[in-house]
Amino acid sequence: xxxxxxxxxxxxxxxxxxxxxxxxxxxxxxxxxxxxxxxxxxxxxxxxxxxxxxxxxxxxxxxxxxxxxxxxxxxxxxxxxxxxxxxxxx
Amino acid sequence: xxxxxxxxxxxxxxxxxxxxxxxxxxxxxxxxxxxxxxxxxxxxxxxxxxxxxxxxxxxxxxxxxxxxxxxxxxxxxxxxxxxxxxxxxxxxxxxxxxxxxxxxxxxxxxxxxxxxxxxxxxxxxxxxxxxxxxxxxxxxxxxxxxxxxxxxxxxxxxxxxxxxxxxxxxxxxxxxxxxxxxxxxxxxxxxxxxxxxxxxxxxxxxxxxxxxxxxxxxxxxxxxxxxxxxxxxxxxxxxxxxxxxxxxxxxxxxxxxxxxxxxxxxxxxxxxxxxxxxxxxxxxxxxxxxxxxxxxxxxxxxxxxxxxxxxxxxxxxxxxxxxxxxxxxxxxxxxxxxxxxxxxxxxxxxxxxxxxxxxxxxxxxxxxxxxxxxxxxxxxxxxxxxxxxxxxxxxxxxxxxxxxxxxxxxxxxxxxxxxxxxxxxxxxxxxxxxxxxxxxxxxxxxxxxxxxxxxxxxxxxxxxxxxxxxxxxxxxxxxxxxxxxxx
Numbered sequence: 001x002x003x004x005x006x007x008x009x010x011x012x013x014x015x016x017x018x019x020x021x022x023x024x025x026x027x028x029x030x031x032x033x034x035x036x037x038x039x040x041x042x043x044x045x046x047x048x049x050x051x052x053x054x055x056x057x058x059x060x061x062x063x064x065x066x067x068x069x070x071x072x073x074x075x076x077x078x079x080x081x082x083x084x085x086x087x088x089x090x
Numbered sequence: 091x092x093x094x095x096x097x098x099x100x101x102x103x104x105x106x107x108x109x110x111x112x113x114x115x116x117x118x119x120x121x122x123x124x125x126x127x128x129x130x131x132x133x134x135x136x137x138x139x140x141x142x143x144x145x146x147x148x149x150x151x152x153x154x155x156x157x158x159x160x161x162x163x164x165x166x167x168x169x170x171x172x173x174x175x176x177x178x179x180x181x182x183x184x185x186x187x188x189x190x191x192x193x194x195x196x197x198x199x200x201x202x203x204x205x206x207x208x209x210x211x212x213x214x215x216x217x218x219x220x221x222x223x224x225x226x227x228x229x230x231x232x233x234x235x236x237x238x239x240x241x242x243x244x245x246x247x248x249x250x251x252x253x254x255x256x257x258x259x260x261x262x263x264x265x266x267x268x269x270x271x272x273x274x275x276x277x278x279x280x281x282x283x284x285x286x287x288x289x290x291x292x293x294x295x296x297x298x299x300x301x302x303x304x305x306x307x308x309x310x311x312x313x314x315x316x317x318x319x320x321x322x323x324x325x326x327x328x329x330x331x332x333x334x335x336x337x338x339x340x341x342x343x344x345x346x347x348x349x350x351x352x353x354x355x356x357x358x359x360x361x362x363x364x365x366x367x368x369x370x371x372x373x374x375x376x377x378x379x380x381x382x383x384x385x386x387x388x389x390x391x392x393x394x395x396x397x398x399x400x401x402x403x404x405x406x407x408x409x410x411x412x413x414x415x416x417x418x419x420x421x422x423x424x425x426x427x428x429x430x431x432x433x434x435x436x437x438x439x440x441x442x443x444x445x446x447x448x449x450x451x452x453x454x455x456x457x458x459x460x461x462x463x464x465x466x467x468x469x470x471x472x473x474x475x476x477x478x479x480x481x482x483x484x485x486x487x488x489x490x491x492x493x494x495x496x497x498x499x500x501x502x503x504x505x506x507x508x509x510x511x512x513x514x515x516x517x518x519x520x521x522x523x524x525x526x527x528x529x530x531x532x533x534x535x536x537x538x539x540x541x542x543x544x545x546x547x548x549x550x551x552x553x554x555x556x557x558x559x560x561x562x563x564x565x566x567x568x569x570x571x572x573x574x575x576x577x
Binding site: 019022023026027030031033034035039040041042043044045046047048049050052053056057060061064065 | 094097098100101231233234235237238241242287290291294295298300301302304305306313316317400401402403405406409
């Protein structure tokens with residue numbers, strides 16, 4: 001008997017996607033904004049602080065809407081990597 | 091229900107039930123924290139409410155500081171207000187670690203105030219579960235879930251207008267609980283979205299330091315240093331005669347507005363280079379930023395002043411102000427208090443609904459008993475724990491060593507006992523715990539009469555609120571949970 005049933009494994013993957021994907025995406029967006037926005041450092045800091053809940057909530061809902069749990073985790077991480085790369089190039 | 095609603099039903103139902111174990115106590119504590127100064131006053135019956143003059147208070151505070159902290163590098167003076175009618179003084183070498191004392195606002199006499207965390211306990215419980223940084227991570231995570239639950243709730247209950255006008259108290263119990271959950275959720279939805287979003291914004295600094303690393307090499311509070319002007323200078327080593335603090339207070343009111351000064355911070359009070367910094371309160375503005383002015387302590391000339399702020403920092407602090415509701419006066423505080431409790435009631439109704447449904451489908455197995463125990467402990471157990479905290483404040487000996495800690499122990503002991511009781515009694519614990527909480531709340535009035543040391547208008551307001559809420563809890567226990575044990 002497997003340690004986890006398929007349903008439970010999928011649920012774990014979705015929870016991981018919500019937590020890890022949300023965190024990675026939020027970090028990447030903040031990094032891009034900090035690299036890219038041509039304002040004083042404090043202005044950018046206080047702007048990002050006000051946006052923080054959005055990526056987390058977006059990814060959390062996404063993780064439970066998308067039919068495939070693999071995509072639930074894969075897409076946010078892929079987006080986070082792409083946005084971070086943009087930030088690094090900016 | 092649309093496809094999105096169906097996809098999110100599991101997250102809303104299961105996630106809502108599990109996260110409500112923390113969210114309900116967080117909402118109850120947050121609602122109480124709205125009245126933090128009033129609760130602190132009730133828990134320190136040695137402090138009496140009295141008419142006071144801030145100018146006289148500054149004089150009295152200075153006289154006491156000259157007695158106890160003449161050699162200290164820093165003095166702090168908290169002026170009395172209608173919500174905290176006592177003088178607070180502090181003295182020492184480090185402004186963050188001062189020795190403190192409370193003075194009577196009219197006579198300036200030191201008060202032997204019992205050790206208690208007062209209303210601030212609820213603020214700490216609400217914001218960080220008393221766990222500091224790890225607690226902020228946990229509360230931030232449940233806040234993010236709460237936002238997702240609100241969005242998913244709107245998608246699931248998409249007939250919002252119809253739900254808002256639907257309450258069928260005489261329908262079957264499950265339908266009635268669903269109506270309560272929907273009606274309260276819809277009515278408080280704007281408040282819940284605002285309070286949860288701003289709460290997560292406040293905590294984001296702790297759990298999402300990406301901008302701090304990208305902009306300030308990970309140095310915390312560097313952002314504050316950039317927007318908050320500080321006016322300081324080193325001591326000269328030569329003696330200087332400090333102008334009376336009442337004169338500095340009058341000068342500060344001319345700069346920042348009459349009756350607006352909340353605190354004075356004095357650096358090097360006996361030195362020629364001494365400075366007196368006056369902070370404005372934030373009670374009349376949405377953004378929680380405190381304008382401040384600094385004077386030369388000896389000459390009284392303005393040394394520096396900040397009334398302009400970085401606009402984005404001002405907007406950020408407006409979100410903080412929206413959450414902590416120092417603005418708007420008592421009417422808005424009551425609105426927040428009631429809305430917060432309704433938010434907790436909405437989640438509690440959702441928990442009851444979920445548990446009833448699950449019990450009907452899966453029976454009363456061990457897992458069901460555990461889920462019910464945690465659900466009951468989070469709602470009625472949380473209320474009992476708060477009341478245990480208030481009762482311990484009056485029943486523990488005043489001179490007990492570490493009594494502030496024992497009050498917190500009382501809170502968690504009652505909470506643990508409520509969990510054990512819920513595990514033992516099952517569904518019947520809902521009614522028993524609500525009835526007991528109602529009784530303890532109503533009995534706050536005689537408790538205060540016997541242990542409060544005389545009439546006090548602020549404490550009487552607390553007592554009256556407790557009696558009314560106690561009556562409501564008795565009604566809930568009797569009407570909503572009466573006769574439905576094990577159903």
